Amino acid sequence: MSSIKIENVFTAYDKADVLMDVSLNVEAGKITCLLGSNGAGKSTLIRSILGLTPPREGRISVDGKDITGAATHKVIAEGIACIPEGRRMFPKMTVTENLRLGAFQVSDEALIRQRMDHVFDTFPRLAERRDQLAGTMSGGEQAMVSIGRGLMGGPRILLIDEPSLGLSPLYVKENFKIIESIRDTGITVFLVEQNVRQTLAISDYGYVLSGGKLVAQGSAEDLKNDKEVYAAYFG
């Protein structure tokens, strides 16, 4: 099982820092969540880890190995996968092709087929639609593809950015259940969300980000009962 350590990270797009001195740990085999309202910098932290928007200062490491500013495909090679915000289908590709891309760095075709079968077992709806273009699917179905695609590479760490965004309550509930079961298979999960209640219900540990700074942290249990944090950041 793997963990991520983020130390004193500052990330900026142009000049102004979006993340300021962020330090956190994503513990092995646990669900660690990052809560915060729109524009807090949650996705920017994920982009920093992935090397899409490298931090201008600070250090990010996976199991002690420094990956700060590494090219994205090298970060992925460290056993990290990401289910990006908005699901980001390849719209003109079939479900199968989207899933195949999730295993781009896997060269064992038998393993890829086996994982794809597993995804189809988890989401029978996708099995029926394996040759449909992803761009023509409903939001809920795209969410399934996106989750399945995130698992195809057999990651040790999964970064999930706002999986409940734009989904109906039923799908949201289903998704959180699946995320819990992913953790139970031994995959370390870093879950970014705005949906405080349901996220804390499945998380082990949580951080709260506001205006690019960490403002609170604690076990999910403690955060749930912290009236002050609730009032200040999720009122």
Added chain:
Amino acid sequence: MDIGLLGQYLANGMMLGTMYALVAVGFTLFFGVLDVIKFSHGDVLMLGSFTGFTAYLGVLAVGIVNPWLTLVAILVVSITTTAALGAVIARYLVLPLKSAPPLNILLITLMLGTALREAVRLFYPDGSNPKAFPALLPTASVDLGGFALRADSAILMAAGIAVIIGLNLLINRTRLGLAIRAVAQDEETAKIMGINYTMIVLLTFGIGSGAAAFAGIMNGLYYNEINFGMGLLLGLIGFSAAIIGGLGNIYGAILGGFLFAGLQTVGAVALPFASAYKDVFAFGVVIALMAWKPTGLIAERSSDRV
């Protein structure tokens, strides 16, 4: 018109269509992966022809006379060199300018094209004069009811179409093609899938440039002549073909290539002043098509490419 002449026009049109499609596919691939229009593409093709010609001289110098062996040497040297050149252009000229305004890339590749052209004119031995490209293919012909189909034409066309089909299979059936399409549809998500973005861009430019080199060799073998300015019109036509087909769509590019050749042929056959105005006619129709369907015949949203 008699059947023989019609057949002649048809064969010629098919040949041109194949060449145009090969050039157009490059434009469409480059636009797909990098959202750029690389105006030096036609001159890269010209360089491919000259590289092939140089390889021919080299083969001649070492005393090889077998035409097939010569042909293989020309193709291998020309395609690999040109593909490498395409990758180098992508790496040192296009990628660094990726976030610059598109007009800058357009201008710079336009200037690069001019530089390549002038370099060949000035520095290639006697570069300002046309070079006689060798006729390496058998010229025997079969009579098809009044129309004589020459073996060299048939072989060239078959080879060109085979390359187009091969490119298509490469894009749609292989792991590399999957990565190219992924980068074209969503660069950032492609990176998140673990795709080495820079590598894919370089390979794509290599493939597109290699296809242009092949078209350049075809051109040389068909007309038995190459010159430093040959890339100008071929590049423009390839670009037009890619645009007609809906830039970014590989089938569209192929369709556009054959459509343009068809227009030229119709222009040559039907216009009273004959072939002198065929290009005017073809480009005129392209302009009309663009006015009618500004996004190309195979309409694409900007998000779904290749």
